[in-house]
Amino acid sequence: MKAYIKTFGCQMNVHDSERIADILSRHGYEITDAPRGAEVLIINSCTVREKAWHKAISEAGRLGVRKRDRDDLTIVFAGCAAQQEGDKVFKLIPAVDLVLGPDHYGQLPSLIERVRECKSQLSRVGFDEGRPGDFLSLEPQGKRTGTSAFVTVMKGCSERCTYCIVPFVRGPMRFRPDDDVVREVESLAQNGVREVTLLGQTVNAYNYEGASFADLLARLDRVPGLERVRFTSPHPGYMTKELIESFGHLETLCESIHLPVQSGSSRMLRRMGRRYTAEHFREVVEKLRSSRPDILISTDIIVGFSGETQEDFEQTLGLIEDARFSGVFSFKYSQRPGTPATKWRDDVPEEEKKRRLAALHTVIDRIVDELRAELVGKVLDVLVEGPGRNPGQLTGRARNGQIVNFPVPPGMTLGSALGKLIDVEVVQLLPHSLEGSAILPVRAR
Ligand code: 5AD
Numbered sequence: 002m003k004a005y006i007k008t009f010g011c012q013m014n015v016h017d018s019e020r021i022a023d024i025l026s027r028h029g030y031e032i033t034d035a036p037r038g039a040e041v042l043i044i045n046s047c048t049v050r051e052k053a054w055h056k057a058i059s060e061a062g063r064l065g066v067r068k069r070d071r072d073d074l075t076i077v078f079a080g081c082a083a084q085q086e087g088d089k090v091f092k093l094i095p096a097v098d099l100v101l102g103p104d105h106y107g108q109l110p111s112l113i114e115r116v117r118e119c120k121s122q123l124s125r126v127g128f129d130e131g132r133p134g135d136f137l138s139l140e141p142q143g144k145r146t147g148t149s150a151f152v153t154v155m156k157g158c159s160e161r162c163t164y165c166i167v168p169f170v171r172g173p174m175r176f177r178p179d180d181d182v183v184r185e186v187e188s189l190a191q192n193g194v195r196e197v198t199l200l201g202q203t204v205n206a207y208n209y210e211g212a213s214f215a216d217l218l219a220r221l222d223r224v225p226g227l228e229r230v231r232f233t234s235p236h237p238g239y240m241t242k243e244l245i246e247s248f249g250h251l252e253t254l255c256e257s258i259h260l261p262v263q264s265g266s267s268r269m270l271r272r273m274g275r276r277y278t279a280e281h282f283r284e285v286v287e288k289l290r291s292s293r294p295d296i297l298i299s300t301d302i303i304v305g306f307s308g309e310t311q312e313d314f315e316q317t318l319g320l321i322e323d324a325r326f327s328g329v330f331s332f333k334y335s336q337r338p339g340t341p342a343t344k345w346r347d348d349v350p351e352e353e354k355k356r357r358l359a360a361l362h363t364v365i366d367r368i369v370d371e372l373r374a375e376l377v378g379k380v381l382d383v384l385v386e387g388p389g390r391n392p393g394q395l396t397g398r399a400r401n402g403q404i405v406n407f408p409v410p411p412g413m414t415l416g417s418a419l420g421k422l423i424d425v426e427v428v429q430l431l432p433h434s435l436e437g438s439a440i441l442p443v444r445a446r
Pocket residue numbers: 049050051164165166261263301302303332333334335336337
């Protein structure tokens with residue numbers, strides 16, 4: 002049978018879709034990249050913001066229409082929105098056959114079989130708190146070229162950020178044993194993976210029987226063949242001294258971090274339930290910079306949270322200036338049903354939210370341009386991931402997370418360059434990437 006998976010939302014969901022694809026392939030399914038011809042259509046939904054939720058539900062509606070012409074289709078609504086809505090999804094989109102929360106992907110093949118045989122609707126939501134070891138690790142395989150892979154180290158979230166639905170749809174935090182993580186990374190590295198990204202909602206809160214996140218990074222630093230380690234997403238409240246110092250002495254730990262701050266106003270942070278102040282965040286940034294001066298720090302920011310004044314917003318702009326973020330994912334606040342912040346009015350008008358978002362973009366775009374300009378002439382260590390945008394080009398990522406395109410070096414081909422580390426000098430800035438040229442003679446490692 003053929004299955005099609007449409008993914009919405011964060012990297013966690015992207016990775017979950019990889020796991021779903023892996024589970025289905027092992028059960029004889031073929032994964033297709035278009036819905037046409039597939040018997041099983043899977044929506045891996047997100048509900049973290051209202052817009053994401055609307056997108057997932059309308060995709061389910063769109064795919065559901067296909068049932069009018071084909072009665073052998075099975076529609077699976079999976080992921081965070083499925084977890085949140087449960088059986089209500091059937092009322093919203095009657096064409097859906099199976100509603101599946103993120104802790105139930107292991108049962109997907111048997112559940113599909115059941116709904117197809119019984120021609121009935123079924124939902125499975127709830128958390129596997131009793132079986133915290135059930136992480137369904139992937140067969141060693143890369144994202145695209147076998148050079149980099151995601152590895153889950155914890156799941157769920159035990160924070161209570163007042164705007165956030167994640168703890169309700171992903172459950173409390175559960176850690177994967179450190180030995181399992183190390184074993185998976187060793188096996189990935191033996192199969193040619195050179196870069197891993199550790200995943201978790203508050204990944205740096207990791208603590209398995211006394212082994213901290215910094216301890217885990219130190220163990221991974223010794224895995225033979227592994228060149229690079231990244232992680233996402235850390236919480237500023239768990240940026241311990243050991244973790245910050247790891248950036249200074251662990252060779253594999255890349256000099257980039259995505260550290261969501263959400264607001265530059267301590268008053269807002271308190272109201273958001275973030276458990277740190279803007280001053281604390283500034284200190285973390287400063288310490289990260291003294292541990293690793295060339296580190297690039299990016300962040301998430303919510304504008305127009307309930308009660309946010311112009312002054313609060315200006316403090317956010319001030320923080321962006323001072324922290325010199327290399328990138329900001331910015332979002333207009335949207336109320337999520339069931340979250341603590343729904344007790345407050347969503348009182349910043351939509352027009353004002355848009356204005357603040359635009360003002361934030363003006364500031365961050367300038368800073369990003371300045372930071373990128375500083376990279377021209379620098380030599381970056383690029384891990385080749387595939388063909389570049391133009392013919393005869395390669396693309397890859399530098400350790401600092403920047404995407405770099407450069408011509409295939411003399412004497413090399415796409416095939417021989419894939420998965421290699423190559424020194425590339427940055428020669429030009431493009432809108433979303435850097436253009437470079439390999440240092441000759443090429444030293445491909
Ligand atoms: N409204 C807007 N943005 C939100 N985020 C989480 N919940 C909301 C919400 N209710 C943002 C945060 C988080 C990112 C994944 O999504 O910035 O870091």
